[in-house]
Amino acid sequence: MPEATPVDVLVMGAGSVGCYVGGSLASEGVRVAFVGRPRVLDALARHGLVLTDLDGGDRRLRPTALQLFDHVPEGLHPALVLLTVKSGATVEAAAELDAALPPRTPVLSLQNGISNAHHAARAAPTLNVLPGMVPFNVAELGPGHFHRGTRGRLAARQDPALRTWVAVFDQAGLGLDLHPDLLPVQWGKLLLNLNNPVNALSGLPLREELLDRGYRRCLAALMDEALEALEWARIRPAQLAAVPPRRMPSILRLPTPLFRWVAARMLRIDAQARSSMADDLALGRRTEIDALCGEVVRLARGNGARAPLNARMVELVEAWPRKPEHMSAQALMSALGIQ
Numbered sequence: 653m654p655e656a657t658p659v660d661v662l663v664m665g666a667g668s669v670g671c672y673v674g675g676s677l678a679s680e681g682v683r684v685a686f687v688g689r690p691r692v693l694d695a696l697a698r699h700g701l702v703l704t705d706l707d708g709g710d711r712r713l714r715p716t717a718l719q720l721f722d723h724v725p726e727g728l729h730p731a732l733v734l735l736t737v738k739s740g741a742t743v744e745a746a747a748e749l750d751a752a753l754p755p756r757t758p759v760l761s762l763q764n765g766i767s768n769a770h771h772a773a774r775a776a777p778t779l780n781v782l783p784g785m786v787p788f789n790v791a792e793l794g795p796g797h798f799h800r801g802t803r804g805r806l807a808a809r810q811d812p813a814l815r816t817w818v819a820v821f822d823q824a825g826l827g828l829d830l831h832p833d834l835l836p837v838q839w840g841k842l843l844l845n846l847n848n849p850v851n852a853l854s855g856l857p858l859r860e861e862l863l864d865r866g867y868r869r870c871l872a873a874l875m876d877e878a879l880e881a882l883e884w885a886r887i888r889p890a891q892l893a894a895v896p897p898r899r900m901p902s903i904l905r906l907p908t909p910l911f912r913w914v915a916a917r918m919l920r921i922d923a924q925a926r927s928s929m930a931d932d933l934a935l936g937r938r939t940e941i942d943a944l945c946g947e948v949v950r951l952a953r954g955n956g957a958r959a960p961l962n963a964r965m966v967e968l969v970e971a972w973p974r975k976p977e978h979m980s981a982q983a984l985m986s987a988l989g990i991q
């Protein structure tokens with residue numbers, strides 16, 4: 653690995669989100685260092701970084717323009733860290749950052765779920781960990797090639813450390829909206845992510861899964877349960893899709909020809925796109941089910957209620973390694989007790 657040169661941004665977890673967001677900043681001249689695994693680092697060192705998007709964007713960074721590390725090097729003083737590992741790797745990654753970086757270094761968690769920033773802050777007590785939210789989808793299309801398949805602006809909890817970054821993120825085409833309270837935004841995203849386990853268990857591309865009313869009824873039921881838990885907790889989830897969160901379950905339950913018409917925008921997805929949880933199941937990796945459905949279960953429980961469908965979904969995804977069989981819509985409906 654090369655000697656460290658000065659960096660502005662450190663990406664902790666060079667995968668889909670880390671490479672896309674870090675690469676977008678690097679293409680605007682921000683000095684970015686990437687910490688990742690050999691599989692990704694080797695690809696970046698050979699091919700460089702290619703960033704494409706659904707709007708026809710195509711940015712390229714040569715291998716020599718990239719600073720790549722297989723651990724957090726001592727002596728780096730990044731002005732900002734982007735924490736972009738999956739939920740199961742948060743604690744270990746945060747502890748590694750804590751051991752290597754100067755106190756109060758801002759760490760922006762660009763992870764799904766609700767509690768990653770909290771877990772990271774506990775594992776990295778000397779650092780300034782802030783929650784963030786990535787609204788768009790990024791897929792790795794080939795070695796070093798990351799593609800943004802949907803649109804949206806990044807969001808984070810307001811903090812003086814992030815103020816100067818807003819213009820830089822805008823310039824890089826990422827956006828960065830700062831919110832006094834990010835929780836409603838995180839829950840707005842989590843509601844949409846409840847489709848990840850449905851999609852993973854279906855074994856189908858997202859579009860095909862969403863065009864099956866049975867799977868949509870499962871998703872609607874999971875959302876209803878989450879919306880009820882949110883109401884108990886007095887959290888109003890932010891609207892991140894074309895329709896307000898409260899209206900999503902009834903739209904999902906529409907007969908398919910009507911749904912196709914009403915949700916035309918939602919169905920503008922690459923024909924082969926799948927949720928990354930589907931890839932996790934296929935590759936035998938740990939999933940983020942606990943950070944999604946598990947979070948709904950905990951929210952309900954915290955208010956003396958229950959969320960049995962989300963709890964069942966956690967069980968089904970966790971049982972996958974023992975019984976790796978995709979489920980038809982009918983099978984998933986009966987497993988969730990939906991008539």
Ligand SMILES: NC(=O)c1ccc[n+]([C@@H]2O[C@H](COP(=O)([O-])OP(=O)(O)OC[C@H]3O[C@@H](n4cnc5c(N)ncnc54)[C@H](OP(=O)(O)O)[C@@H]3O)[C@@H](O)[C@H]2O)c1
Nearest residue numbers: 665666667668669688736737738741745763764786789790
């Ligand atoms: N991809 C998307 O479209 C998308 C969109 C919005 C939000 N998100 C969220 O963003 C987060 C990251 O997702 P992702 O899809 O970018 O994940 P990813 O592609 O798996 O990238 C994370 C990378 O970090 C590596 N890593 C883990 N611990 C590390 C450590 N201690 N040091 C160095 N590298 C480490 C992982 O390696 P291992 O595989 O060995 O752990 C993996 O290569 C998740 O919370 C996800 O839900 C993703």
